[in-house]
Amino acid sequence: EDQVTQSPEALRLQEGESSSLNCSYTVSGLRGLFWYRQDPGKGPEFLFTLYSAGEEKEKERLKATLTKKESFLHITAPKPEDSATYLCAVRTQGGSEKLVFGKGTKLTVNP
Amino acid sequence: KAGVTQTPRYLIKTRGQQVTLSCSPISGHRSVSWYQQTPGQGLQFLFEYFSETQRNKGNFPGRFSGRQFSNSRSEMNVSTLELGDSALYLCASSDRASGANVLTFGAGSRLTVL
Numbered sequence: 198e199d200q201v202t203q204s205p206e207a208l209r210l211q212e213g214e215s216s217s218l219n220c221s222y223t224v225s226g227l228r229g230l231f232w233y234r235q236d237p238g239k240g241p242e243f244l245f246t247l248y249s250a251g252e253e254k255e256k257e258r259l260k261a262t263l264t265k266k267e268s269f270l271h272i273t274a275p276k277p278e279d280s281a282t283y284l285c286a287v288r289t290q291g292g293s294e295k296l297v298f299g300k301g302t303k304l305t306v307n308p
Numbered sequence: 309k310a311g312v313t314q315t316p317r318y319l320i321k322t323r324g325q326q327v328t329l330s331c332s333p334i335s336g337h338r339s340v341s342w343y344q345q346t347p348g349q350g351l352q353f354l355f356e357y358f359s360e361t362q363r364n365k366g367n368f369p370g371r372f373s374g375r376q377f378s379n380s381r382s383e384m385n386v387s388t389l390e391l392g393d394s395a396l397y398l399c400a401s402s403d404r405a406s407g408a409n410v411l412t413f414g415a416g417s418r419l420t421v422l
Contacts (some may be wrong), residue, residue: 225386229409240312240398240413241351284351287399288409293356293364294339296411 199224201217203299210306213274218302220285221267230268231296232261235272241284269270275306310335312414313394314399320420326387329417333380333401339363340382341411342374345396354397388417394421 199214204219222230233241245254247263254261258269258279270283282303286296313332321327342354346354353366357376374384380401386393396418400411 209357221415231410238415240415243410243412246410278421286351292363294358294409294411295353295356295366296351296366297343297353298351299341 199249199287201285201297201299203283203285203302206300207303208305210254210272210275210304212276212306212308215271215273215275216308217268217287218271218283218304219244219267220299221264221272222285222287224287224289224297226290227287228290229288230238230263231288232270233286234285235301239257244283247252272304275304277308280304280306312399312401312412314397314414314417318419318420320375320422321389322422323326323389323391325389327389328385329383329397329399329419330385331393331399331401331414334412335402336404336414337401337403338380339402340376341400341402341420342382342384343398343400344368345398346394351398354384354395365368367413381393389421391421394406 201222232244235241245261250265258273262269282301284301286298315330319352327336341356343351355365356363360376373386376382396416398416400413
């Protein structure tokens with residue numbers, strides 16, 4: 198069964214304190230790993246897609262990396278507006294658009 | 309481009325009732341997926357529709373059903389509501405044909421079952 202595990206469940210940082218979120222996965226065949234950001238009361242907002250080990254993508258203070266077993270979301274010098282729940286999801290083999298999500302990491306950045 | 313629109317945003321029902329939720333995808337997107345989000349289970353896949361056909365279904369009981377219309381708008385229905393059906397129901401659309409396969413989510417419909 199396809200599984201996605203995110204850690205930590207919650208993370209508190211001071212503004213400017215860099216850190217990383219982890220997403221480990223076991224799937225039958227990876228057709229993409231996705232990172233989303235979700236703010237309270239809103240739907241998930243797409244951040245990145247990674248397809249193969251070694252791939253990296255960056256957007257502002259965020260950088261996502263992928264290995265054969267896990268992905269990291271690195272947050273450099275975070276600001277309070279980066280506070281949100283970050284969700285990791287995988288799409289597996291087959292013709293479906295189905296995503297299997299982890300339970301997320303709730304990030305709080307204090308000023 | 310307008311985003312994914314879900315209605316209603318909030319609703320309260322009692323056990324045993326049924327509910328219908330609506331989703332209008334991004335213009336041009338023909339794939340619509342539905343997810344249930346709860347604090348305990350996170351986001352769980354309900355089903356996906358493409359060109360008015362259900363393409364995949366998650367592990368939910370038959371009380372959960374959906375459909376898609378010729379204009380790609382989708383509805384999901386939950387019959388005989390139970391307390392455990394209280395959740396945020398999220399709809400997402402994608403441009404399946406392009407191969408980009410990025411799901412764009414709506415803001416969700418928050419269902420409370422009393």
